[in-house]
Amino acid sequence: MLRASSSANDLELDLSMVRGEANESAAVQHARALANLVDSSIEDLEALPAARAALVEVTDKETMIDACAVVANFEMMTRIADGTGTRHPPERLDAIGDLSPSLGLDQFTSARI
Amino acid sequence: MSQSPTSIIQSCHHSSELAIRPDLTAAHAHVWEKLAAPGTWWDGAERLAIAEVVRSALDDLDPTPPWVSASSAGHIEHNPALAPHLQDAVYRLTRHAGTLTEDWYLNMRDKTAITHQQWIEVIDIVISVASVLRFAQLAGIDRPEFPTALDGEPSRQEQPSKPASHHWVPVVHLEDMTPELEPFYQGLPVIAPVIRALSSVPAAMDTLSVLSNAQYIPNREMIDLNWSRGTLSRRQMEFVAGRLSAHRECFY
Numbered sequence: 001m002l003r004a005s006s007s008a009n010d011l012e013l014d015l016s017m018v019r020g021e022a023n024e025s026a027a028v029q030h031a032r033a034l035a036n037l038v039d040s041s042i043e044d045l046e047a048l049p050a051a052r053a054a055l056v057e058v059t060d061k062e063t064m065i066d067a068c069a070v071v072a073n074f075e076m077m078t079r080i081a082d083g084t085g086t087r088h089p090p091e092r093l094d095a096i097g098d099l100s101p102s103l104g105l106d107q108f109t110s111a112r113i
Numbered sequence: 114m115s116q117s118p119t120s121i122i123q124s125c126h127h128s129s130e131l132a133i134r135p136d137l138t139a140a141h142a143h144v145w146e147k148l149a150a151p152g153t154w155w156d157g158a159e160r161l162a163i164a165e166v167v168r169s170a171l172d173d174l175d176p177t178p179p180w181v182s183a184s185s186a187g188h189i190e191h192n193p194a195l196a197p198h199l200q201d202a203v204y205r206l207t208r209h210a211g212t213l214t215e216d217w218y219l220n221m222r223d224k225t226a227i228t229h230q231q232w233i234e235v236i237d238i239v240i241s242v243a244s245v246l247r248f249a250q251l252a253g254i255d256r257p258e259f260p261t262a263l264d265g266e267p268s269r270q271e272q273p274s275k276p277a278s279h280h281w282v283p284v285v286h287l288e289d290m291t292p293e294l295e296p297f298y299q300g301l302p303v304i305a306p307v308i309r310a311l312s313s314v315p316a317a318m319d320t321l322s323v324l325s326n327a328q329y330i331p332n333r334e335m336i337d338l339n340w341s342r343g344t345l346s347r348r349q350m351e352f353v354a355g356r357l358s359a360h361r362e363c364f365y
Contacts, residue, residue, distance in 0.1 A: 002351035008338040009348075018355040028352045038356045041251050052253055061131055063344040068251035069137055070350050073328035074357040075247045076240040077307060080321065081365035082210035083236045084310035085218060085281030088365065100364070110211045111364040 002028075003099070019103055030058050037067055082110050118145035118260040122245070125255040133252070134342075140327035141248070141257075144241040144320050149262040152238075153270055153314050154231045157262035160238055162194035163203055164259055167242040170207035179209040198224040199235075206239050211362030218281045229274070229282045230313050237317035244324050274313035277306075285312040297322055301332075307365060308332070329354070 003015060013027040022028075022035035033055040040047040055064045080086070088096070100106040116124070119142040126138045149161045169189050170176070177183045183204040184197040192200070202221045206213065222232070249256045272291055274283035285291065286309075290298045293315035298304060304312075311317040325332060329350065334340040340347055358365075 002348060002355050004338060013348075018352065019359045022352075022356075028348050029346070030349070031352060034349060034353050035356055037251070038353055038360065041247070042357075042360045045250075048251065049253060052251075059344070062134075065131055065133055065137075065252055066342060066344040067349075067353055068248055069328040070345070070353040071251055071357050072244045072248035073325060074354045074361075075243045076321070076324055076328075077354075078358055078361040078363035078365075079206055079210045079239055079243060080236060080310055081307050081363055082213050082361075083206050083239070084233070084307075085213075085215055086307045086310050086365050087279050089279060089306065103359070105359075105364050108211060108362045108364045109214065110362055 015099065015103060030055070033058050034067055037064075038071060041071060115261045118142065118148065121145060121257045121260060125249060125257045129252070129254040131252060131254065133254075134327070137248075137327045140323045141245045143323050144245065145257065145260060147316065147320070148238065148241055149260045151263065151265035151267050152234050153316050154228070154234045154267050155238075156267055157265065158194050160234075161259060161262045162192045163199075163235055163238045164242050165190070165192065166195070166200050166203040167207045167239050168246065168259075170204045171243065171246055173208065176208050177204075179205060179212040183208075196225060199227065203235060203239065206236070207243065215281050230272075233282060233311055233314040233317050236311065237314060237320050240324070241320055244328065248328070270315070272313050272315065277309070279306040280310050282310065283313055284309045291315075294318065297332075 002018065003013065013025065017023060017025070017028070017031060022031040024031055028034070036051040037055050040051040052064055055067060100111070105111060122142040122145050123138060126133045126141070148164055149157045151157050152160055155163070166189055170183070173188055177186045177188050182197070182201050183189050184191070184200045189200045189204060191197070198221070202225060245257060270293070272285050272293070273289045274285050275289070277284040285294055287298060287304060294312060297308070297318045308321065311321055322332065330340055338347055
């Protein structure tokens with residue numbers, strides 16, 4: 001979806017930022033601060049207050065709250081997909097065919113291809 | 114007198130200096146109202162027992178590896194409302210969802226003797242608790258306590274679910290839509306597999322719909338690649354979603 005929403009706006013996107021270093025880009029503003037919020041919520045809870053503050057600094061409190069809500073949503077969606085064994089239809093797999101190996105997604109246990 | 118589920122959520126959201134959107138507070142209050150009430154296949158005490166395992170798994174600072182029984186290892190308190198094998202399954206779904214396989218699912222069902230529909234309701238509870246507690250943790254607000262379990266029998270409402278090619282669990286196909294599923298199916302030409310996954314339990318579809326609408330993007334706006342609430346852009350939302358999903362090793 002990130003690739004589609006970027007293409008729809010003629011914005012170039014380096015998709016490696018989803019798993020790797022999140023450099024600033026025109027396609028995803030404040031990517032580094034957003035990535036820090038997500039990463040600290042998983043890897044380092046003690047760093048979470050600073051990550052929140054840093055995101056508020058470059059955006060505002062309302063944006064920070066909405067970012068927290070998106071994280072909460074995908075704590076839901078990932079468990080639905082993996083708890084029910086949901087897999088993509090073949091046409092969708094074809095559409096993302098080049099993406100999953102380049103990001104290493106096909107190495108996940110959850111890659112029900 | 115104990116607080117109502119809605120007032121538990123409201124007091125946590127309102128006690129911070131953050132202006133949390135009213136629709137987000139209402140969505141979390143909605144799932145909290147259902148959390149310890151009789152469901153479709155589990156009663157209130159059983160649902161609360163499942164929720165307690167989810168909370169323990171989320172809080173576990175030294176989680177057991179996926180292949181270790183969390184109940185045997187002492188990471189979950191014994192609860193007579195829930196068999197240890199089911200406690201282990203809830204813990205694993207909460208903590209290690211990306212490691213689940215179809216073999217695991219079949220083996221878990223053999224050990225626990227639960228039905229597909231009961232498992233869907235387990236997922237309903239896991240996603241409710243994970244959403245509400247993780248949001249509170251991320252936003253730095255007070256964490257909502259669980260509501261008190263309510264008496265009553267589950268509704269045991271069946272749906273015409275059938276085996277599916279894109280899931281381990283049976284689903285209700287679009288052509289078999291029932292009145293209970295109309296709010297989630299009607300007007301949509303196709304239903305994404307991850308949305309259809311919970312369709313054998315409409316109450317779980319309700320949880321998914323209410324939370325997604327408030328936490329992410331309303332389902333009917335998904336086709337608008339520039340949809341925004343005026344805070345995060347669509348691309349920023351997708352980036353956060355993708356990064357979290359990658360951390361959780363979720364291929365889908």
